Amino acid sequence: MKRHPHPVYIIESMSRFVLLLLLPLLRGLLSLRSSVLIWLRGAWFDLAVLFLILFLGFAVWLSSSCCVLEDGIRIVTGIFRREDRFLPYAQLSSLRYEKPFYYIPIGAVRIYLDTDAGAGSRSDARLTLRKKDAEYLFRKATRWLSATRAVKRVYQPKWLYIAALSLITSNTLTGALFFWTFFTQAGRIFGTEFQDTIYTGLTDLANFLAFGLPPAAVILAYVILGGWLISFLMGLVRHRGFSTTRKGNTIQINTGVIIWRKYLLQVDRIHLVEIRQSLMTKLLGLYSVFVRCTGYGKQKNEVAVLMPAADRQEARRNLKLLLPEIKRGERTLRPRxxxxxxxxxxxxxxxxxxxxxxxxxxxxxxxxxxxxxxxxxxxxxxxxxxxxxxxxxxxHTGIGLSDGVYTCFCTYGFRFCTYALPKQKVARFTFRQTIFQRWFGFCDLLLYPYAEQSRRIVVPNLYLKDIAALMETELPSES
Amino acid sequence: MKNRRPVGMEPIAHRAKLFWILLTLAIYGFLLGSMTYFLTPFTRVWCYIAAPMTVIMLYLVLYYLPALHQSMCYLLDDRQLLVQGGIFSHKKQVMNREQILYVSVIKTPAYYLLGTCTLLVQAAGARIVLGWLPRRRADALLCRLSEREEGTL
Known part of the structure; x- marks a missing residue:
């Protein structure tokens, strides 16, 4: 049966433009000292534009619909450019179900559908549905993708491991940008006096906690520290209540408290498994496991985590439980x-x-x-x-091949990464050599996994003949 | 005019030919009218600008646009979808059927005026656009590509 999106979609589709007009209009109304008629005479044009925006939002809602069928979902969107798509469940890489706390009273839920096709920066389809419609879609997709008699395997990490994940994935820039956005928007809504109050308070705090250091250096240090702390807390809130369930051919991931999210991933569409460590977690013996699957980890500040953190034995055991198809092997080739x-x-x-x-x-x-x-x-x-x-x-660096899975060990910046990538998921590979590497017979291996977005894996400084044999490639002899 | 379409291939975008010819004539008329408004007609300067403009318009309307639309065609068999076309830059696009993930149908106001729509065939890392397809042909093609029932459009 055809369904329209939830009515909140009217506000969602036009929200960027509505807020630009609504907030100054409200401020003008709240600071009104004379009659409403005088205010109306000044604000009539803004009101007309506001109603036009709301009307367009209503038209977008009316022209959008979805139909959940036995083998897929049909989505129609657009007013002047109507797009009619049929997404078969078999082609879905991931399905994301998001329930923000502010949508719970109105019974709305956001659904994101993604395949290996389409734009790399956004989902193939995004819907805001009523809760029962969204659950119906989720049930249909799950039933189609996983056998009902399949055994369910669940992994639920301790909150300490979630904190470790936030420790690894936090960065100062995200936190600083978040605080800056909050600061400037608060100033727009509540006025510059509010902004000045916060600014004065922070300056006094910095002076109090300077410990004899130069003021500019203190402010810089606290910006870095404060930004990182905000990012860390955001990560904690985002991954609170994390759990992973494997059933049949699907992996279901639940996460979040303020905005509760549920992801459904098709196991065949998982391109690789990534194990990430920093120097600190390497010394502590902690591993964080991520997956690369189209649609999962695509949104802003989202990470495609499968296991937030675990020690070596626990990580191996749980990977065998959740993803036995992609087995991590040992290094057979390493830099000389x-x-x-x-x-x-x-x-x-x-x-x-x-x-x-x-x-x-x-x-x-x-x-x-x-x-x-x-x-x-x-x-x-x-x-x-x-x-x-x-x-x-x-x-740490090296590569191995066992049971049809390449296991690559490499480093990116300050991160130690281990990738387990099935042979059939390699789209292409390159042997790259500098002049000096050519003289001595070494090279860097660049692996390009089959994926919507091309993010290559680089394993540096391997002996060319050895790696060519491992990749089952015959190199032409150089005359 | 030489037939640029190989045997066995179906045409696409031929209805668009009339639309682009009319649009070219409209733009030509607008530019000529604007020039006549600002410059005295049939003077030397006016002629130096109008003459090449007229030659370009005649080339587009009489040769390039008809040839371009005649060259655009597709072939769908059990294994692959082949789309080719172009005059100065001739392209052959091939997509294996098993790589096709889904197909979108796009309808603009041209659907109601000319009875045409566009099919967007999506695969991982690539897509093929079949534009200006007549409704019936688009419906049949959509059914074959995505194994849906006829009459979906």
Whole structure:
């Protein structure tokens, strides 16, 4: 039966434009000192545009519909450009069910459907449905994709492991951007006096907690720390209540408290499994497991996590439980000893360059000597940390092949990654060589997994003949 | 005019030919009218601008647009979908049927005026656009590509 989206979709589709007009109109009305008629004379045009926006939103809602069928879902959207799509359940990579807390009183739910086709930056279809329609769709898709008699296997991590995941995935920029957006929007709604109050309060706090350090350095340090803390708390809230269930050919993931999310992934459409560690979690022996499946982890600030964190044995056991099809193997090929210089060259140069730069700056700008010395030391810390990561990376890097699955061990920035990728999921691979690597017979292996968005895996500094044999490729002889 | 369509291939976008010819004539008329408004007609300057414009318009209307639309065709068999077309840049697009994930139908106001719509055939990392298809042919093609019942459109 054909269904229209939930009426809240009218507001959703036009919300960006409605808020631009609604907030100044409301502020004008609240600060009114004379009659309503005078206000109306000034604001009639804004009101006319507001009603036009709402009318367009209603027209978009009326022209949108979906029909849940036995083998797929048919979605029709658009007014002047009507698009009619039929998405078979068999072709879905992921189905996401999202229930924000502010939609619970009105019984609305957001559904996102994704296949390996379509744009890489957004889902193939996005619907806001009534709860019973959304649950009906979810049941149909689940029943079609997983055998009803299949055994259910559930994994539920401890809250400490969720905190570890937030520790790994938090970054200062996300938190700082979130706070900045809140700060500027609050100023627009409540006025500049509110903004000034917050700003003065933060400055007083920074002065109180300066501990004798230069003020500019203190503010910078607290911005970095504060941004990271906000990002960490956002991550905690996002993944609270995380659980993974494997049934038949599907994996169902539940997560979130304020915005509750449910994901349905088709196992055949999972392209690879990624195990991620930082230097800290590597020393603590903790592993975080992610998957690459179209539609999962696509939204802003979303991570495609399968297991937030676990120790080595628990990670192996649970991976066998949830995804026995993609078995992680051991390293059979690793970089040779003479390639260690390639691992250490860049961080060493970085440490020397930063040291020289700040030494020159301190000599030239003696009045800022204390601040520059502090900033210089702070800048050297990540460079030294990076050197330690690169040393560990030399012992971590490599590749192996077992049971038709490539297992790649590599490093990206400060992260240690292990990828398990079935052979049939490799779209293409490249052997890349610099001039020096060509002389000595080494190369970097670039693997391109079959996926909607191309994100390659780089395993550096392997012996070319060995890796060509592993990839079952015959290289032409160079004359 | 030489027939650019290989044997066995179905035409696409031939209804669009009339639309693009009329649009070209309308744009030509608008530019000529604007020029006549600002410059004195049939003077040297007017002629230097109007003459090449007229030659370009005649080339488009009499040769390029008809040839382009005649060259655009498709073939759908058990294994693959083949779409080809183009004059200066001739393209052959091939997509295996087993790679097709889903098909979208796009209707604009042209659907009600000219009875045409567009099919968007989606595969992982690629898509093929079949534009300006007459309604019946689009319906039949959609049924074969996505194994739906006829009359879906």
């Amino acid at each position: 000893a003479q390639t260690i210089t390639r691992f250490l060259l860049i961080p060493t140069l970085l440490i020397v360059a930063i040291g020289l730069l700040f030494a020159v700056l301190i000599r030239l700008l003696t009045s800022f000597g204390d601040t520059l010395l502090f900033v210089g030391i702070m800048a050297e810390i990540p460079a030294v940390w990076y050197l330690l990561v690169r040393v560990a990376s030399f012992f």
